[in-house]
Amino acid sequence: MNAVIGMGALILETDLTDEQREYASTIRSSGEALLGIINDILDYSKIEAGKMELELQPTEILQCVEESFDLVAPQAAVKGLELTYNVTDSVPSVLLGDSARIRQILVS
Secondary structure, eight states, rough: HHHHHHHHHHHTTTTHHHHHHHHHHHHHHHHHHHHHHHHHHHHHHHTTTTTOOOOOEEEHHHHHHHHHHHHHHHHHHTTTOOOOOOOOSSSEEEEEOEEEEHHHHHHH
C-alpha cells in the first residue's frame, strides 16, 4: 500500500491536466484509505489485547473533515447521494486529538 501511495504522490509531482490530477489525487487518497482500513484491523487486535494508544497532537479539525469528505464523496455520488458537511464557527480550528482516529470515525 505504501508503494501505491508513494507512486500516487510521485505522479502528482508531474505535469498533469486538472482531470488527471484529480484522478491521481483520488488514487492516492483511496490508497491511504485502504491503508487506514488495514491499520484499523491491526488496531482492533491492539484494542482486544488492551494495548491501544492514542497519538494526541494539535489537529486541524476542518482538514480532517475535508479529507474524510473527499474520500467518501465519490462513493456517495455513484449512489446518487448528496453529501454535505458543516463545521460551525464555534468549533476551534485546532484541537488536541489523534487525527488518524478522528478520520477513522468520520469515514465510518
